[in-house]
Amino acid sequence: MRRIVLRRLAQIIPLVFAVIVLNFVLIHLAPGSLFDVMTSEQQITDPSMLDQLRHTYGVDQPTWVQLVKYIWSVMRLDLGFSYRQNAPVLDVIMDQLPATLILMLSATAIALLVGVTAGVLASIRVNSIWDNLISLGAVFFFAAPSFWLGIMMTVLFAVKLGWFPVGGMRTIGTDNGAFADALDVMHHLVLPATALGLFYAATYARVMRASMLEVLRLDFVRTARAKGLSSTRVTLAHVMRNALFPVITLLGLQLGTILGGSVVIEAVFSWPGIGSLLFDSIMSRNFPMVLGVLVLGSLLVAVANAAVDLLYLRLDPRIRPR
Amino acid sequence: MNRFSRRDFLMTSAGAALATRLIDPARADVEAPKRGGTLIATWGGLEPQSLFVPAGGGSSPYFTSTKVHERLLRFTVDLKFEPVLALEIKPAADFRSYTIKLRDGVTWHDGKPFTADDVVFNVMEYWKPISAGVSLDALESAEATDPLTVVLKFKAPVPEFFLKSVLAGKSGLIIPKHIYAGSNIITNPINNTPVGTGPFKVKEWVRGSHVEYLRNDKYWNPSLPYLDRLVIRWWRDPASRSAAFEAGQLDIGTFNPIPIPDIDRLAKGGKIIAETKGYSNSAWVATIEFNQRREIFNKREVRQALMQAIDRQFIADTIFFGRAQPSVGAIHSSNSIFFTKDVQDYPFDSKKAAKLLDAAGYPVKGGSRFKLNLVSAGWFEENEKIGQYIKQAFEDIDITVDLVVPDRATSLKRIYTDYDYDVAISNNSGSVELIPSTTEFYTTDGIVKGAAFRNATGYSNPKLDEVVARMAVETDERKRIALAGDFDRLASSEAPLLPLVDLEPVTIARSDVRNHSTTADFMGESWAELWLDR
Numbered sequence: 001m002r003r004i005v006l007r008r009l010a011q012i013i014p015l016v017f018a019v020i021v022l023n024f025v026l027i028h029l030a031p032g033s034l035f036d037v038m039t040s041e042q043q044i045t046d047p048s049m050l051d052q053l054r055h056t057y058g059v060d061q062p063t064w065v066q067l068v069k070y071i072w073s074v075m076r077l078d079l080g081f082s083y084r085q086n087a088p089v090l091d092v093i094m095d096q097l098p099a100t101l102i103l104m105l106s107a108t109a110i111a112l113l114v115g116v117t118a119g120v121l122a123s124i125r126v127n128s129i130w131d132n133l134i135s136l137g138a139v140f141f142f143a144a145p146s147f148w149l150g151i152m153m154t155v156l157f158a159v160k161l162g163w164f165p166v167g168g169m170r171t172i173g174t175d176n177g178a179f180a181d182a183l184d185v186m187h188h189l190v191l192p193a194t195a196l197g198l199f200y201a202a203t204y205a206r207v208m209r210a211s212m213l214e215v216l217r218l219d220f221v222r223t224a225r226a227k228g229l230s231s232t233r234v235t236l237a238h239v240m241r242n243a244l245f246p247v248i249t250l251l252g253l254q255l256g257t258i259l260g261g262s263v264v265i266e267a268v269f270s271w272p273g274i275g276s277l278l279f280d281s282i283m284s285r286n287f288p289m290v291l292g293v294l295v296l297g298s299l300l301v302a303v304a305n306a307a308v309d310l311l312y313l314r315l316d317p318r319i320r321p322r
Numbered sequence: 323m324n325r326f327s328r329r330d331f332l333m334t335s336a337g338a339a340l341a342t343r344l345i346d347p348a349r350a351d352v353e354a355p356k357r358g359g360t361l362i363a364t365w366g367g368l369e370p371q372s373l374f375v376p377a378g379g380g381s382s383p384y385f386t387s388t389k390v391h392e393r394l395l396r397f398t399v400d401l402k403f404e405p406v407l408a409l410e411i412k413p414a415a416d417f418r419s420y421t422i423k424l425r426d427g428v429t430w431h432d433g434k435p436f437t438a439d440d441v442v443f444n445v446m447e448y449w450k451p452i453s454a455g456v457s458l459d460a461l462e463s464a465e466a467t468d469p470l471t472v473v474l475k476f477k478a479p480v481p482e483f484f485l486k487s488v489l490a491g492k493s494g495l496i497i498p499k500h501i502y503a504g505s506n507i508i509t510n511p512i513n514n515t516p517v518g519t520g521p522f523k524v525k526e527w528v529r530g531s532h533v534e535y536l537r538n539d540k541y542w543n544p545s546l547p548y549l550d551r552l553v554i555r556w557w558r559d560p561a562s563r564s565a566a567f568e569a570g571q572l573d574i575g576t577f578n579p580i581p582i583p584d585i586d587r588l589a590k591g592g593k594i595i596a597e598t599k600g601y602s603n604s605a606w607v608a609t610i611e612f613n614q615r616r617e618i619f620n621k622r623e624v625r626q627a628l629m630q631a632i633d634r635q636f637i638a639d640t641i642f643f644g645r646a647q648p649s650v651g652a653i654h655s656s657n658s659i660f661f662t663k664d665v666q667d668y669p670f671d672s673k674k675a676a677k678l679l680d681a682a683g684y685p686v687k688g689g690s691r692f693k694l695n696l697v698s699a700g701w702f703e704e705n706e707k708i709g710q711y712i713k714q715a716f717e718d719i720d721i722t723v724d725l726v727v728p729d730r731a732t733s734l735k736r737i738y739t740d741y742d743y744d745v746a747i748s749n750n751s752g753s754v755e756l757i758p759s760t761t762e763f764y765t766t767d768g769i770v771k772g773a774a775f776r777n778a779t780g781y782s783n784p785k786l787d788e789v790v791a792r793m794a795v796e797t798d799e800r801k802r803i804a805l806a807g808d809f810d811r812l813a814s815s816e817a818p819l820l821p822l823v824d825l826e827p828v829t830i831a832r833s834d835v836r837n838h839s840t841t842a843d844f845m846g847e848s849w850a851e852l853w854l855d856r
Contacts, residue, residue, distance in 0.1 A: 159565050270556065272529060
């Protein structure tokens with residue numbers, strides 16, 4: 001087991017290296033540069049000042065030198081300096097990463113809770129009105145763009161009913177202690193996490209339903225019932241546990257796309273995460289920031305996937321190494 | 323131009339009278355201003371990269387820094403100068419030197435006194451080399467003759483209106499010498515938590531969310547600011563800003579914070595108002611630019627023909643929902659000092675445009691007169707729509723058009739660095755003073771490869787350069803206005819680049835937000851005089 005953990009962690013190193021090289025090359029192949037954007041914003045035309053800034057930003061060096069220097073600094077756990085934000089890349093990311101993690105984790109929790117529950121319900125009442133309604137809901141939330149869903153939820157629950165704030169992460173200027181602050185964040189989190197989570201809930205519901213129906217037909221379920229176990233116990237302890245494997249696999253695969261989806265949701269709900277930071281950085285060709293976000297993002301996804309793999313091993317003794 | 327005479331300037335410099343002066347009768351509330359409260363504000367763009375970007379950095383850091391950093395002067399909505407940190411600015415008889423008397427008793431947010439040394443540092447170390455660029459080319463020296471007096475010396479006569487415009491403009495923000503001296507002003511970390519003399523102090527910047535300012539209790543005008551707290555929040559999505567206004571979670575938004583079709587709907591109930599005043603010193607236009615490096619556009623007749631093929635009223639009505647108007651010449655129609663209608667007009671007439679092209683030697687051959695690349699800068703959504711319309715308008719007169727709408731970085735590179743376009747749709751924002759913000763799009767010295775929002779067309783006309791050079795040193799304001807007319811007539815008839823429509827930016831505010839939009843650049847004002855009627 002320990003060897004497997006170490007092997008999984010070791011696989012992260014070439015992955016991060018590939019992320020750096022690929023994105024570095026892609027950003028440099030894109031037309032326009034951070035230097036162009038910043039000097040145009042700042043209306044700098046003096047040739048000596050332009051040269052000075054080229055040197056300061058390090059863009060007066062060949063691309064391969066910039067790449068080698070960047071890799072070397074990442075190896076020393078330094079993600080570089082963002083001249084656009086006038087701050088170290090890691091500082092800016094760490095300011096905004098917690099918000100994204102809270103959003104991602106909440107959305108994942110909602111997706112799992114709603115999706116798995118709906119999938120189980122649909123499978124045990126197959127072809128009933130419940131099954132049809134859940135299938136219809138799953139298709140709807142799978143097809144609805146998350147930004148549209150976010151705006152519709154805002155109009156209904158924030159503007160018309162006034163139950164939730166329109167955007168942001170907390171009520172600005174209040175300081176009522178840690179507990180009240182946590183409640184305030186949760187209050188702000190409901191709409192964005194739901195808007196982001198429902199798409200994935202729809203996927204999980206469909207996968208869970210299909211998986212449950214498949215497991216329900218297996219011999220061990222019939223045996224469990226023949227032994228006199230209650231229907232609830234059979235469903236929860238035997239069928240659901242085995243039907244969860246495809247959902248867990250999917251969860252690991254979708255962590256990256258949840259991070260991508262948060263870019264849109266953060267924009268709609270003014271959620272102060274790294275999604276907006278990444279989008280702005282791509283638009284301004286701010287490659288130290290883009291690479292910083294992607295390096296940390298890929299690390300997160302890789303670690304989460306490794307954790308999912310380990311969970312898989314834990315749940316299914318058949319695939320454990322002997 | 324008597325209304326901008328020195329006497330008028332001095333008359334308006336009644337010091338603390340600034341506190342209660344109500345400039346716009348539309349908001350000249352008879353009630354006494356109320357103290358206190360928190361104002362939640364936003365604008366129609368993104369979060370700034372830094373709260374203060376010394377060399378400019380666009381509208382967003384300008385919005386956030388001007389609540390902290392002040393200027394010597396400001397421009398009212400009726401285009402008069404008012405004192406801020408300067409009490410008096412007096413030219414010598416030859417207009418080659420100016421004496422600036424500073425306000426006494428001003429302190430920086432950290433408690434240090436504001437003195438003439440700060441102004442000298444700003445003039446020589448910040449404005450001239452970094453923020454003002456060519457505007458202060460003629461400046462030779464700045465000297466503090468006593469703690470509250472500065473003398474500026476120039477190598478040529480400098481018009482009073484021109485200098486005051488620089489001091490009241492975007493490049494005239496004053497930063498503390500004791501913090502910036504000896505450091506790189508552009509990369510100083512303090513730019514993310516700026517310290518100034520302004521009415522608000524930065525409390526906290528939560529990246530991705532908002533910046534919170536608190537009242538500066540030691541502001542030089544003890545009755546200001548009225549607000550206890552100011553919060554600037556950012557929403558990327560304009561529809562979400564609309565929702566925030568409707569839900570009562572936003573008080574004011576500048577520079578088109580919500581989608582144009584939402585404006586009338588929100589304003590209908592009377593709780594929210596839409597205000598177009600407050601943008602004349604930052605007047606935006608959408609432009610069409612003809613690349614002179616292409617042989618076809620060396621012919622003035624071709625440029626003029628294409629201008630006549632465009633229905634600018636259609637652009638204003640359909641693309642901007644009436645929140646714009648067809649431009650008349652090179653000068654924005656809100657510029658009540660220099661604007662003139664006495665310029666060459668291009669009424670929409672596609673048949674006449676086709677005849678002009680025939681006469682210019684470009685008849686239809688094989689179904690097309692010629693082919694051109696149209697680059698529509700993708701930083702504003704409307705530019706793409708303008709590009710689509712112009713493609714159709716040009717195709718109506720048998721010109722084949724390849725339209726591309728690149729993102730911001732690519733647009734900047736293609737238009738202003740590589741000059742990789744035949745016709746471009748872009749934008750610019752000009753101040754009331756025409757030099758250099760308007761003239762540099764036409765003059766030869768405006769051609770600087772890689773410098774955005776300047777002369778990218780490559781147009782060069784010694785006659786026009788001469789007119790602008792004379793304007794730069796003409797100290798008689800009536801003669802300056804006449805020269806501005808000459809410039810506009812030349813630019814309009816030559817048409818290397820012309821504004822298509824004059825944009826009318828809108829401020830959206832709740833009706834209980836008072837005393838806003840009272841200056842010529844409201845977004846870049848300190849907002850000390852805003853108050854809440856709650």
